[in-house]
Every structure is written in structure tokens, then in C-alpha cells.
């Protein structure tokens with residue numbers, strides 16, 4: 001069976017700066033992969049490439065064996081086609097980005113409702129149920145009717161996670177999901193991500209929370225200066241890094 005994600009030889013330049021070079025990795029279904037690396041190493045750019053927010057200059061992206069992107073084939077498709085492709089990935093940003101004019105429930109329901117307009121096989125009535133279920137799963141059942149400004153940062157981020165899950169992505173991507181949060185709110189967000197991992201949600205987690213990454217992810221990638229320096233099972237990468245650069249980076253976190 002094909003891996004759920006295959007990334008081959010992704011390269012991305014911004015002007016003359018090479019931000020990603022020869023990025024290759026695969027993921028299996030149910031796996032949690034953490035990506036660590038210093039500021040500017042290309043982690044966000046990589047997630048943005050996977051989510052079709054940036055177009056790689058080279059490389060191939062496959063999900064469940066289906067080629068979603070191939071730089072050798074010019075033209076990545078119409079807006080509608082790209083929107084479809086994006087549905088394979090869910091993205092949770094550092095800065096929650098909820099719609100301030102909508103309640104928590106409406107934020108979770110918005111994208112599925114728009115999709116239901118295009119796809120008559122989606123039952124509109126079930127969308128609200130599903131959204132409530134997701135908020136419940138995030139520990140927010142009593143917050144469904146609150147607006148973002150009525151929620152703490154940790155609660156807003158949990159709404160954002162529910163919103164990403166509402167579209168049933170194949171792969172859920174987190175870009176430093178706790179780095180905008182006060183330390184006392186970080187724990188509640190890490191707890192729901194940990195629960196998702198325990199339920200075998202396929203996830204990519206970009207994080208500076210080293211102990212969390214080591215504990216929760218099955219595999220880890222260390223990036224530096226646009227390249228994957230080292231990748232492997234998390235425990236091995238964190239406890240016994242093969243490369244000096246990886247060891248230095250991890251020990252700079254006191255690990």
C-alpha cells in the first residue's frame with residue numbers, strides 16, 4: 001500500500017534565496033511526525049508548500065499514491081482544483097486565525113458548509129452535529145456559542161484544531177501551535193494534540209516543544225538551513241542523534 005504522504009525532492013526559492021533544498025520524506029497512515037529546527041530553517045515554508053499556499057520550484061507531492069503536485073508539469077490547476085487538493089491537508093497556525101465575527105461553532109462549520117454548497121452528497125444537518133462533536137472532543141462543549149474574543153488563547157487554538165478536523169483532512173499540520181500562548185495555556189493545547197496522536201491521527205507538528213515532540217511523535221525531522229539534516233524514529237533522533245548539528249540543536253534546549 002502507498003504511504004499516506006510522499007514528498008520527493010522539494011525545492012523552493014524566494015528570489016535568489018534557496019529556502020528548501022531536496023526535501024524528501026514519507027509518512028505512513030496514523031503516524032505523527034514532528035519537524036524541529038531553528039528559526040529560518042524552512043519549516044513553515046515546507047508546511048505552506050504541502051498546503052498549496054506556496055508553489056515549489058521542483059518536486060513531487062503524493063497523497064495516498066495520488067500525485068497532487070509535480071513541478072515538472074506546468075500549471076497546478078484552476079482555483080477549484082487547488083481548493084480540492086488543499087482538502088487533503090488541515091493546517092493549524094501559530095496565531096489561531098479564527099473569524100472574529102463568527103461563534104466557535106460557526107467557525108468550525110464554515111468550511112464544511114461552503115463545501116456542502118458544491119457537493120450535494122454532504123448532508124447539511126449533520127454538519128452542526130459533527131461540529132459540536134469536534135468541539136466536545138476539544139473540551140469545548142460549553143463554548144460553542146462564544147465568539148473568539150470571549151475565549152482564551154488556548155480555547156481559540158482548540159477551536160482552530162476542531163475547524164481543521166472538520167474537513168476530514170488526510171494529514172493535519174500544526175505550525176508551532178503553542179508558541180503564541182502563555183505557558184499555562186500551552187498544556188491544554190498539547191493535551192488535545194496528544195489525544196489526537198493516541199487516536200492515530202496522521203499529523204505533522206512543527207514545534208519548539210522538544211519534550212513533547214520526543215514523547216508524542218513517532219518520527220522526527222531536524223531541518224537546518226533548508227535541508228533535512230536528519231530524520232528517524234523520534235526517540236532515536238532526540239536521544240541519540242547521529243549528526244553533530246542535530247545534537248547541538250537539541251542540547252541548546254537543555255535536552
Ligand SMILES: Nc1ncnc2c1ncn2[C@@H]1O[C@H](COP(=O)(O)OP(=O)(O)OP(=O)(O)O)[C@@H](O)[C@H]1O
Pocket residue numbers: 014017019037038039040041042043044045046
Ligand atoms: N514570502 C517570502 N519571501 C521571501 N523570503 C521568505 C518568504 N517566506 C519565508 N522566507 C524566508 O525563508 C526562510 C525560511 O523561512 P520559514 O518561515 O520557512 O522558517 P521557519 O523554519 O518556519 O522559521 P521560524 O522557526 O522562525 O518560524 C527564511 O530565511 C525566511 O526569511
Ligand SMILES: [Mg+2]
Pocket residue numbers: 043044045175
Ligand atoms: Mg515558522
